Amino acid sequence: MANTRDDVVSGALRVLDAFGLEFCSMRRVASELGVQPSALYHHVPDKQTLLALMADRIVAGVEVGDDPAKAAHALREAMLAVRDGADVVATASAFRLGDSRIENELAELTTPDLARTLLLYVFGHTQATQMHRQAAQIGILAEDPDLDASFARGLDLILR
Amino acid sequence: MANTRDDVVSGALRVLDAFGLEFCSMRRVASELGVQPSALYHHVPDKQTLLALMADRIVAGVEVGDDPAKAAHALREAMLAVRDGADVVATASAFRLGDSRIENELAELTTPDLARTLLLYVFGHTQATQMHRQAAQIGILAEDPDLDASFARGLDLILR
DNA sequence: ACCTGAACACCGTTCAAGT
């Protein structure tokens, strides 16, 4: 029945997807795992580290390949697949500007400056998209039907 | 002695600049103003709204003018001038994608797509810069001396 | 190694009541 570090990350991602970042507390993750809050600190030094591990897992399946535009779309899809995924990944990535796997792979494919610019754009646009869609779902905002196309056009602007 | 809504925003910005977003709680803002936490809710419906008002104030002095690159630099400077300013402004702006003053003015100067791309890039790069510098100050990270130049090069990439 | 139980120092927000 003993949990591993990966179990903790999985539990945290389930809580994130079900309740959103706002309610993804250490206490909720613990109760998702059927364990006391303090037990989590055996696997992870603090919440920030747990969030970084969650971010890694969210983008784990993203292959950069040989087409920057395709890579950008893949990254975007991976983040949109989890509730508040863009927020989690963007925040964690800002902390390691210049030494994330994806930024490095993109830099080899193009240039360091383009890689960073592209990545920041993808994060920003996807974060905004996800927030906007959530607000629309609650009915606070009218849904903008053009966000996917807006993303593609901005991407073209950068890669042109 | 009675506070106004503007006093609350000013107090909140003082707390933000002194302690950072993490510690900018309603309770601290209240104590900065010498008032009970509950008193804030007379001026502001919730913390999110207060943060949006703070964001407006941070970028209030930014003039778009007739040069997109200059506008981008001005926006960046305004956000860097306040501790965690980029975080506050970026989060608030994601909520109103497509109807912020600066995005609209930039859109008239260029095109809607370019305005949005530019804005998201400025937010992303400035957020990362600010985080990175804070981490460097605490000694967690080696300072990257090139962040200002990196910003300018990315800007060129987009505006070219 | 993995976890419990209890504690510490906090949160945002509501609401009746005061002036």
Place this chain on the structure above:
DNA sequence: ACCTGAACACCGTTCAAGT
């Protein structure tokens, strides 16, 4: 109109102790 006082339902984290 502006604020107090008290309460409610939470936080992240630490630490001695159990198995």
